[in-house]
């Protein structure tokens with residue numbers, strides 16, 4: 001499918017499944033290499049990163065744990081920057097190596113807030129693994145160590161990401177047609 005319609009918007013395919021998978025595997029290899037012996041705790045940010053988390057974790061070969069947090073920050077097609085933690089983490093964070101798994105870093109405000117929140121619980125280090133980054137939109141300084149792909153400043157759906165709740169199921173990534 002090259003174009004899809006979700007509610008009032010049309011989207012056209014911009015990143016194919018096989019290209020996504022290639023970059024996800026590359027990121028997994030980097031994490032395996034860098035964090036061997038550290039027993040990282042992956043903290044996956046729901047809902048958008050569920051597909052990325054699943055594919056990434058299949059290629060992680062070092063001992064690790066996985067937890068999920070749920071935040072809400074995005075309505076329609078513009079970021080508000082306000083986040084709300086809905087589901088917390090039960091695992092011990094103190095002294096651990098944390099890898100936050102995020103679908104997309106846009107302004108970076110969501111990630112900054114999450115790092116601040118986790119930081120109060122005494123982790124040894126926190127790394128970010130983001131499927132996508134929109135470098136032009138970044139408003140805060142973030143060291144995003146693991147990035148699968150950088151994309152332009154357009155609204156996208158698919159591979160876990162939604163438009164008003166729809167579109168998460170597609171294995172490819174689609175960009176909105178203006």
Ligand code: 5GP
Nearest residue numbers: 074079105106107108109110155156161162
């Ligand atoms: P930030 O706080 O970095 O501005 O926003 C991050 C969150 O906004 C992401 O986790 C994601 O939920 C949402 N977001 C940012 N850009 C897009 C986009 O192009 N498409 C979709 N579906 N969500 C986006």
